[in-house]
Amino acid sequence: xxxxxxxxxxxxxxxxxxxxxxxxxxxxxxxxxxxxxxxxxxxxxxxxxxxxxxxxxxxxxxxxxxxxxxxxxxxxxxxxxxxxxxxxxxxxxxxxxxxxxxxxxxxxxxxxxxxxxxxxxxxxxxxxxxxxxxxxxxxxxxxxxxxxxxxxxxx
Amino acid sequence: xxxxxxxxxxxxxxxxxxxxxxxxxxxxxxxxxxxxxxxxxxxxxxxxxxxxxxxxxxxxxxxxxxxxxxxxxxxxxxxxxxxxxxxxxxxxxxxxxxxxxxxxxxxxxxxxxxxxxxxxxxxxxxxxxxxxxxxxxxxxxxxxxxxxxxxxxxxxxxxxxxxxxxxxxxxxxxxxxxxxxxxxxxxxxxxxxxxxxxxxxxxxxxxxxxxxxxxxxxxxxxxxxxxxxxxxxxxxxxxxxxxxxxxxxxxxxxxxxxxxxx
Numbered sequence: 001x002x003x004x005x006x007x008x009x010x011x012x013x014x015x016x017x018x019x020x021x022x023x024x025x026x027x028x029x030x031x032x033x034x035x036x037x038x039x040x041x042x043x044x045x046x047x048x049x050x051x052x053x054x055x056x057x058x059x060x061x062x063x064x065x066x067x068x069x070x071x072x073x074x075x076x077x078x079x080x081x082x083x084x085x086x087x088x089x090x091x092x093x094x095x096x097x098x099x100x101x102x103x104x105x106x107x108x109x110x111x112x113x114x115x116x117x118x119x120x121x122x123x124x125x126x127x128x129x130x131x132x133x134x135x136x137x138x139x140x141x142x143x144x145x146x147x148x149x150x151x152x153x154x155x
Numbered sequence: 156x157x158x159x160x161x162x163x164x165x166x167x168x169x170x171x172x173x174x175x176x177x178x179x180x181x182x183x184x185x186x187x188x189x190x191x192x193x194x195x196x197x198x199x200x201x202x203x204x205x206x207x208x209x210x211x212x213x214x215x216x217x218x219x220x221x222x223x224x225x226x227x228x229x230x231x232x233x234x235x236x237x238x239x240x241x242x243x244x245x246x247x248x249x250x251x252x253x254x255x256x257x258x259x260x261x262x263x264x265x266x267x268x269x270x271x272x273x274x275x276x277x278x279x280x281x282x283x284x285x286x287x288x289x290x291x292x293x294x295x296x297x298x299x300x301x302x303x304x305x306x307x308x309x310x311x312x313x314x315x316x317x318x319x320x321x322x323x324x325x326x327x328x329x330x331x332x333x334x335x336x337x338x339x340x341x342x343x344x345x346x347x348x349x350x351x352x353x354x355x356x357x358x359x360x361x362x363x364x365x366x367x368x369x370x371x372x373x374x375x376x377x378x379x380x381x382x383x384x385x386x387x388x389x390x391x392x393x394x395x396x397x398x399x400x401x402x403x404x405x406x407x408x409x410x411x412x413x414x415x416x417x
Contacts, residue, residue, distance in 0.1 A: 080170020
């Protein structure tokens with residue numbers, strides 16, 4: 001929980017620093033999805049993670065967007081969907097590649113929904129969205145590597 | 156009740172509830188803008204201090220990049236203006252207009268020492284490094300060139316006179332734009348060297364400093380052509396009469412440019 005709060009703050013600080021240049025990828029959400037999909041995470045903890053994502057999204061909305069509740073709903077939904085899809089896949093199919101696909105989808109969908117609802121689509125907004133996705137690639141790659149190291153390499 | 160409790164352990168249901176709650180909050184905030192502002196203000200107030208270092212860093216980066224861009228733009232502009240100024244100066248000199256020396260950038264100084272045995276070679280003035288004088292700076296008297304600073308201390312400077320045999324300075328004949336080098340002979344005479352003997356320079360033509368360095372601005376009168384000497388190796392040295400009253404120097408002006416002081 002404390003780590004989640006710190007990551008939220010980190011994302012906020014980076015957003016302050018890059019304000020006007022780009023929208024930072026939702027690292028907070030990515031971290032929560034990563035934690036939720038970890039083999040050690042049970043259903044109860046996944047529920048806590050969903051509500052943590054919701055609160056983090058709500059705070060993000062109060063700080064950055066003019067649509068309070070939007071990020072909260074998206075975060076809650078994306079974590080829940082990720083958990084659902086992950087659970088429905090047989091254990092043999094839960095590869096790092098599939099994990100990468102899920103977190104990339106989470107980052108992409110989160111950015112896309114914000115782009116659609118939060119901004120007035122214009123050239124600057126498109127540029128910011130593209131930069132966000134571009135920055136998102138290494139973040140996703142790093143998260144995948146970390147997930148693999150922690151959950152598979154040591155197994 | 157048992158069914159509800161069982162279903163509530165499923166994450167997907169919490170996902171649905173969170174979406175519904177998010178939509179509810181969104182509608183509530185739209186319906187009650189004052190409530191929205193209270194939350195927004197509270198969150199922003201709480202985050203104000205934690206975000207301050209990030210904001211400061213952002214400002215530093217922003218101002219630094221702006222400063223660099225602005226500086227580059229100004230430097231480019233200065234370069235263009237310098238080239239334009241140089242072209243205009245040359246055009247004015249070509250058309251016979253005598254350029255006034257930029258008096259604003261001169262440091263006035265008094266002559267404090269002039270050895271009789273080196274009368275035509277050097278003199279000392281009462282201003283030095285502390286006054287912004289730099290080595291190599293042009294020294295004038297009543298607008299005409301008298302020499303150049305060769306040595307200096309904090310409060311004094313030695314000026315090599317244009318009549319010294321060791322003095323060489325690039326010069327231009329204002330009327331014809333012929334370039335040469337002015338040189339002294341330690342006896343009070345001046346010559347303009349390296350003028351091809353096929354060039355016809357008339358008596359009375361003015362010779363001024365040419366564009367040479369930041370320390371010696373162009374267009375400072377040096378002397379006037381008084382006669383041509385015998386041709387030697389295809390070049391005919393021209394005898395000059397100094398524009399400055401070299402026997403009556405009591406005070407001088409030392410050119411000081413911002414570039415020279417760097």
